[in-house]
Amino acid sequence: MMDMDHRAPAGTTAALHLRLGSFRYSEAHAETLGEIELEFSPGSLTVIAGDSGSGKSTLGGVLAGMLPRPGADQCQGTVTLAGQRIDYSPEHWPRIDVAGWARHVGLLPQDAGLYLSGIRQTVAEELVFARENEGMPREEMAGLIDELSTRLSLEHLLERDPAKLSGGQERLVALAALSAAKPSIIVLDEPLAGLDSKATQAVTSMITKLRAEGTALVVLSRTAEAWDAEADSLWNLAEGTLQRATAGAATTALPSKPKRPSVPAASAKPLLAFAGVQLGYKGASAPVLSSLELEVRAGECVGLAGANGTGKTTLLKAAAGLIKPTAGKVRVAVDVGMLLQNPSDQLFERTVAREVAFGLPKKSIQRVRVPLVLAQLGLESYAQTHPYELPASARRLVALATVLVREPQLLLLDEPTEALDSAGLQCLCKAIDSVLERGGAVLFSSHDERFMSSTAHRVHRMRSSD
Ligand SMILES: Nc1ncnc2c1ncn2[C@@H]1O[C@H](COP(=O)(O)OP(=O)(O)OP(=O)(O)O)[C@@H](O)[C@H]1O
Ligand SMILES: [Mg+2]
Known part of the structure; x- marks a missing residue:
């Protein structure tokens, strides 16, 4: 998957360990991420809250092995994944197999449609796309489609074109497809955005189930509000650095505004x-x-x-x-x-x-x-x-x-x-x-x-x- 000469420190049980010194995009004048240390153990739920622009998606990209872009971005740090250590430094560019990394870490981007393959004609085919490529037998794929669609109430969408879904339906299908690939770490960028209450409930119970099976979950979100009770660790990301947050603490909650005062006259045009x-x-x-x-x-x-x-x-x-x-x-x-x-x-x-x-x-x-x-x-x-x-x-x-x-x-x-x-x-x-x-x-x-x-x-x- 990556440089094989570095082994993980003996005794580590984390699914992924990140020790970042800094990350800077190639065109940027300043660092997007500073010193960050994170460890995700199997079955854990880590929530990283932060305002837009705080670096959440960049952090998600680093965890998913999509960043830094080789020869462009500047990165200093170490990632230990699946027992292997990857060192980033200005002097050393590790060789990275992005597809191999993706088998361990699955990332659902904020724009969930980007996760979909774009080449499958039905939602059912999309759900098992990754497993089909691995040669999963047909009957097992049918069972998996059944299980996922029941869990997320997608039964009525199975024969539909994945490119013609509503925003919320698209997010659910992408999440189901990602979980079907069975990565050991799942990183979700704003997983509840645009979901109705029933879908929100289905996603949170799906997360509980994945954790019970040993998957490490990482949620990136503007606010930790929805995750307070469930999370093993809560962090606030601001200006590229992390601080521990406590459950119930206001993170970046939206200001509430008084109700709009009056309805215009019914006589208006x-x-x-x-x-x-x-x-x-x-x-x-x-x-x-x-x-x-x-x-x-x-x-x-x-x-x-x-x-x-x-x-x-x-x-x-x-x-x-x-x-x-x-x-x-x-x-x-x-x-x-x-x-x-x-x-x-x-x-x-x-x-x-x-x-x-x-x-x-x-x-x-x-x-x-x-x-x-x-x-x-x-x-x-x-x-x-x-x-x-x-x-x-x-x-x-x-x-x-x-x-x-x-x-x-x-x-x-x-x-x-x-x-x-x-x-x-x-x-x-x-x-x-x-x-x-x-x-x-x-x-x-x-x-x-x-x-x-x-x-x-x-x-x-x-x-x-x-
Ligand atoms: N281009 C399309 N072709 C066929 N069906 C579509 C297309 N776009 C949307 N649909 C279907 O039409 C129905 C209504 O979709 P629409 O996007 O209007 O829902 P919505 O209320 O905006 O949902 P959401 O809250 O998820 O955004 C859904 O069943 C959706 O799958
Ligand atoms: Mg809509």
Whole structure:
């Protein structure tokens, strides 16, 4: 798997031991991670909390053997994995077999879709992709598919195309596929993001089961809130260094805002109206939504709540004109802008400034509006950065900037708080306020109940087949 000349210190029982001196990306002026020592024993749950940009994903990359990138990033430290020791130093680049490492450490990235192979045609095939490559017999694979789908309630998705799932469904499928590969250490970056309460419950019990089988679990999360009771060790990561946290201690909890004071007058003009609308996808056995009645009026902020896969994204896409109804009428009276659930689907330029300016009709408009919107969202210092080099919170704000710069009167936001840190959340709330103040309207989906109750004038609850 890696340099064989170094053996682990005798007597170590840890599944992985990391002693890091420092880590710096090749293009960076400063270190992203400083001195860090971590040890994961079989069956343990380690939770590392930290704000966006604190270095969580970098740490996840180091644990998964994806970082440092050979010959580029600067790294000093030692990883002991599966009885072998790997030394990183400026003078010595260990030879690393990333695929071999992945058999020991599985990483579910924050953008869970990146874990999926992209070449399997059904969810069932995706679940056992890694095991099929290892030559697992067919009957055993069928048993494994059965077990995983029951555990995570994925039975209804087994024949579906993995590329056409809702955000929450995609995360569950990726997690199931990762656990099927049976790595001895599983690193999960924001594993509960975008999950409804039933899916959250299924994931937490799956983690308990994996631990009982001896898997070491590492959770990277903005806040340790959901993990306090379960974790063997809790850490806070700030500016690249770790500090022990105690259960119950506030880590990076989001500030709560008072409820939005008043619902605008019912006489206000509807900016968006769904009347008897049916929405669905080609080839699907049933429509996602039928007989949908919903109006959003000027000055109004409406939340969409509901379980994973009930059609929140589908409804928002229909409001944006990206999906045509199969029955009924969608009427939109003003300019619309939509923040997609996954910001990566919305970013394709090589700098933040180009990304935000893209598609604006005139250079003169670009010159005025781009700096304004970057300042509004606290992104000025990133103007020349590649969007993919940004921490997740800033990346989502860049996607939001591309929408706000067009000054839409109807703002559609799909899970906008996902990945946002507290500063980002405040920017989002201000952006919503300013659309409402200028007589526009906002329609958003969210699994974040705190955000929902403090932000929406009213909530539209989706059920299966609304
Ligand atoms: N491109 C597609 N083709 C076929 N079916 C799809 C497609 N996109 C979504 N679906 C299905 O439509 C249903 C509604 O999906 P949608 O993404 O609207 O749900 P959601 O409420 O936004 O869920 P989440 O909370 O997980 O984001 C789901 O069953 C989903 O699997
Ligand atoms: Mg969705």
